Amino acid sequence: MAQQEAQNDAQRPADCAEAKVMAEAPAEERPTTVLADDAGPVEAPQAGTAPLPQPAAPSAPGAGAPAPGADAGDTALGRRIVRLRRAVVALAVVLVALGAGLGVLAWQVHTLSTEVSGLHAQIATIRTSISEMAAEDRDDEDASDLRAADLIDIIGESWANAQRILTARDIDPADLTLITDDGGAVINPANWTVTLVADLDELGQVAVYLRHDSWSFF
Numbered sequence: 001m002a003q004q005e006a007q008n009d010a011q012r013p014a015d016c017a018e019a020k021v022m023a024e025a026p027a028e029e030r031p032t033t034v035l036a037d038d039a040g041p042v043e044a045p046q047a048g049t050a051p052l053p054q055p056a057a058p059s060a061p062g063a064g065a066p067a068p069g070a071d072a073g074d075t076a077l078g079r080r081i082v083r084l085r086r087a088v089v090a091l092a093v094v095l096v097a098l099g100a101g102l103g104v105l106a107w108q109v110h111t112l113s114t115e116v117s118g119l120h121a122q123i124a125t126i127r128t129s130i131s132e133m134a135a136e137d138r139d140d141e142d143a144s145d146l147r148a149a150d151l152i153d154i155i156g157e158s159w160a161n162a163q164r165i166l167t168a169r170d171i172d173p174a175d176l177t178l179i180t181d182d183g184g185a186v187i188n189p190a191n192w193t194v195t196l197v198a199d200l201d202e203l204g205q206v207a208v209y210l211r212h213d214s215w216s217f218f
Contacts, residue, residue, distance in 0.1 A: 146171070148197040148206045155197060159210055160189035177207040184212060 154162040163173045177200060178186060186192050196209035 146175075146204050146206055148199045151197040151206060151208070154194050154208075157194050158190055159186065159192040159194060159208075162194050162208070163189060175205075177205060179207050179209050181209070181211045186210060 151166075154165055157165065166173050166176075180186065180192070181195070191213050192210040193213060194208055195211045198207045198209070199205070200207050
């Protein structure tokens with residue numbers, strides 16, 4: 001019995017060590033916790049665990065370094081400014097062209113108005129000339145159309161009454177040729193009587209024959 005107990009005592013340390021190792025085995029499966037730099041002191045790693053590398057702290061941008069995306073913003077702003085300048089230049093060119101076109105149009109309208117005014121003046125002059133020529137032609141035709149047959153109704157009238165009749169017809173008695181029976185001058189038209197009218201050889205000329213009444217001296 002003593003020998004058996006001695007053997008059992010000899011085997012106990014090994015069993016305890018094995019049991020101790022077996023008890024500590026689950027510690028390897030526990031997850032490790034990563035703490036921030038300011039979380040406190042870092043405990044020493046337990047047996048069977050390995051420390052994880054700490055993440056590097058983000059480096060703060062330097063004072064002279066551009067902020068992220070600054071280059072892209074500057075490029076977009078520059079492009080907008082360039083487009084705006086191009087639009088302003090194009091608008092200025094359009095305005096200048098429009099002003100030049102309006103100036104040319106105004107000059108053409110003024111020139112056309114001047115030409116039209118001159119044309120109206122020429123037309124008015126031509127119309128006046130035509131009217132004067134037509135009036136002269138009418139006068140010539142009236143003189144040439146005068147015939148003795150148109151004056152038959154004054155036969156038997158005193159020369160004074162005949163003159164009034166001729167004047168009413170727009171015939172000037174001075175345009176007629178007077179022929180008296182005694183060759184004397186007609187002083188008092190009331191003392192002379194129209195006895196005959198006749199056409200002369202010259203076109204439009206009519207002769208009026210007058211008789212001097214015997215009871216008058218003139």
